[in-house]
Amino acid sequence: DADVTQTPRNRITKTGKRIMLECSQTKGHDRMYWYRQDPGLGLRLIYYSFDVKDINKGEISDGYSVSRQAQAKFSLSLESAIPNQTALYFCATSDWGGGSYNEQFFGPGTRLTVL
Amino acid sequence: QQQVKQSPQSLIVQKGGISIINCAYENTAFDYFPWYQQFPGKGPALLIAIRPDVSEKKEGRFTISFNKSAKQFSLHIMDSQPGDSATYFCAASRTGGYNKLIFGAGTRLAVHP
Numbered sequence: 707d708a709d710v711t712q713t714p715r716n717r718i719t720k721t722g723k724r725i726m727l728e729c730s731q732t733k734g735h736d737r738m739y740w741y742r743q744d745p746g747l748g749l750r751l752i753y754y755s756f757d758v759k760d761i762n763k764g765e766i767s768d769g770y771s772v773s774r775q776a777q778a779k780f781s782l783s784l785e786s787a788i789p790n791q792t793a794l795y796f797c798a799t800s801d802w803g804g805g806s807y808n809e810q811f812f813g814p815g816t817r818l819t820v821l
Numbered sequence: 822q823q824q825v826k827q828s829p830q831s832l833i834v835q836k837g838g839i840s841i842i843n844c845a846y847e848n849t850a851f852d853y854f855p856w857y858q859q860f861p862g863k864g865p866a867l868l869i870a871i872r873p874d875v876s877e878k879k880e881g882r883f884t885i886s887f888n889k890s891a892k893q894f895s896l897h898i899m900d901s902q903p904g905d906s907a908t909y910f911c912a913a914s915r916t917g918g919y920n921k922l923i924f925g926a927g928t929r930l931a932v933h934p
Contacts, residue, residue, distance in 0.1 A: 710864070737920070746830065748910055748924040749865070762919065796864050800920060809855075810922060812864030 709733045710813035712797050718819045719787050727782045727816050729797030736802055738780040739810065740764075740772060743794040752795075755780055787820040794818075824848055825913050827925025834932050840898040842928045844911035847892065851913040855922070856885065856896050859908045868909070869896070901932045 710731045719725050729738065737756050741749040741764075751764030753772040761772060769791060773781045784791055797813040827844045834840045846854075855870035871878045871885040871894065878885045884897040898905055911925040 746926055748825075748827070748926040749922075750924070751921060754919060754921065756919065764921070798864075808920060809867045809870075810920075812866065814862070814864050 710797060710799055710811055712795075712813040712816050714816060715814065716817045718821065720821050721788055723787050725784045725787055725818070727795055727797075727818070729780045729782070729813055731778050731797075731799045731811075731813075733799055733801075733811060734777075735799040735811070736777065737800045737808075738774065739798040739800075740770075740780065740782045741796045741798065742766065742791075743796060743815075749796065752782065784818075784820075787818075789820045792818060792820045824923045825911060825925040827911050827928060829928060830926065831929045832931070834898075834901045834930065836901065836903060836932055836934050838901050838932075840896075840901045840905070840930055840932070842896045842909055842911070842930070843893065844895065844913075844925050845891075845893045846913045846923075848913070848915075848923075849892070850915050851923075853914045853916050854885070854887065854894050855912050855914070856883075857910045857912060857924075859910065859927075861907075865910055898930075901930075903932045903934055906930055906932050 713728045739754045740752040743749045750766050755774045758774045771783045795816045798810040800808045800810045856868045857865035858868040859865040873889045882899045887894045909928045912922045
């Protein structure tokens, strides 16, 4: 079974609709991240969380919100979707490194299209 | 503001050739430089990483070269194979704190038989 799962894998929605992307992990990691990937722009951090009480904005958080329901679950919401939020979205997790960097493990991604 | 600049955007290499992807960073506080590999339909996965206390790290056919004074690092893929065809992302991070990764724009590599 995959360690980091994302649902749905594909979603087409209309402008103005609310949509939620979900991420679950079985790795037991405390840290979770949401990224979006756009051609020519790489991956950009939307939000990140170190535990259920810790939520932080990334470089492109406008238009998005998140919820950390449990250590293993981190959801990304688009309150009112717009076409320029069409992108590939990735969830990632990492362990606490005790001050040193730890590898991030990515889910398979959600392809979101906003019409 | 792009803190990690990656080039080229795309690269075509013949089987057996050397693939070279370059990255440059701006923030001198970065002290961890990973490369991630992404196959179509999959999430990125860590390929190899380096810290600035060494100038080179090799794992099999993959080598990172690091130039601290120039604030540049590169990925070399020796004896490139069609199975290496993927998108490669360089990244940079500061250890400690939140370990946020700053990614480059990515390089799409195609290795032709």
